[in-house]
Amino acid sequence: MARAIVTAGLTKCYDGRPVVDDLTLTVRRGEIYGFLGLNGAGKTTTIRMLLGMVRPTAGTARLLDTPVHPGAHDLWARVGYLVELPQVYPRLSVREDLEVVRRLRRVADPRAVERVIERLGLTPWSDQQAGTLSLGNRQRLGLARAMLHAPDLLLLDEPANGLDPAGVVEVRELLRELVHDHGVTVFMSSHVLGEIARLATRIGVIHRGRLVEDVDTGALERRRWLAVDARDRDAARAVLLGAGYAVDPTPAGPLILTDARAVACPEAVARLLVIADLPPRHLSVEQEDLERHFLHLVGEDRWAAP
């Protein structure tokens, strides 16, 4: 499958300290890649390197089969982006702001501005000065700038920032439509796990500058286990281990059985415990939850729900 983004050993150091460290990832065309990380994890620096705004200390990046560098003007004609909060020229109207973008992006069709205004729901504010827009509408304007030229690749840094719940859903549906109907690739960074979980087809987790996870959301969803609890948890654990089940050691909370046979046949586990006079008081098949998984990866799972 064609690749939209390829990085190899991408590294950025400031004062000798790596902010992004040996980042190697591939995003296939037509994917929605969710790039997750805590604040300061290196998400924005990565996006800036992908856009040629920051030179890597080491490593390379290619977008749409083109090496990234500031002068890759043909490449930038095919890439739309939103980096951090969209900053606006306060005294330009929304329409004028987008007209500036249209001209600088060399889009010949002047109707592109009206189309994107309509698409992002900015029509009521199209003649309003951008400096007076609400945070949510400013975000819409930022997204309109990114999408005006119908790019093949969208790099979006926190695209749901400032949007109200309806706006979040609207933008989510818009991105899905762009991917499914127009084959656009979306690389979006966020620390809003719910948004990534709903939208992304693939997820990368960056922590302290390093990519610690790169996984299909489908594979994540297929991660399931059986949670079992009994009054005498230690005895139950011993029985299950004796029966050949893999029981994850957990300091507190239910026993976690990750065997495929336990997930496929939880009643066998229940029967085993009942026969041992350790009837389960809790038995449930659970599926990986992005929030729990993310917090586990970044070592913040003391906050995760049990």
Place this chain on the structure above:
Amino acid sequence: MNGFAAALWSEALKARRSRAPWASALGLALGPLVGGLFMLILKDPTWARRFGLITAKAQLMAGTADWPTYVALLAQMVAVGGTVVFGLVAVWIFGREYGDRTVTGLLALPTARVTIVAAKFVVVALWSAALAVLVAGLGLVVGAAIGLPGWSSGLVPHAVARLALTAALAIALIPPVALAASAGRGYLPPIGVMFLAIFLAQVVAALGWGAYFPWSVPALAAGVAGAGLRDLGPESYLLVALTGLAGIGGTAAWWCLADQV
């Protein structure tokens, strides 16, 4: 529309929509008005005394009340005031992109960064030239309104040449301010650089080396402190030109090569 035309259109729109052109015009327009007031005081001390104005101070600054003196005064205002106001225009055009973080939207486009920088410099230069024309035009109106003596047909080309040369020298010194605005990522560093340059220009000129310090040259060309064009050789103009070119090159290099964080 090619890239440069698009960038020029964009920069002109941003400038037109802002309050900065009006603020800069108002700031520089004070020059001919205040100069006119001094001329009025010198011309009619009795009237000035009646209104409590001090003629002795006006005498110190302006000499006699006639057209040649007034033109020299206007040129000095363009040299000193222009260096400040033209610099502030550059600070606004370049520094606000960093200060307001709008620069991010200009960095990964089909239009080259160097083209955007070039368009910004053209807008700054045209804007500054328009301000110089405003000073000259307003000076003409004020001078005529207060009935200054000493007008002659030979004065016009002399006045135009003197004002145009002074303005051109002041405009040529804008690019280093743009570089300071870009590298300093905002408003304050270039303003600091600009005032430091003006301060040093005074000191160096007072020491007699002004012809070799670019920021002293516009004031010397305008006749500040009794100096004049005769004190300036080709090397002075060359220094100003090289300073401007270095500023343009440095600004373009900064936009194209530096990390834009």
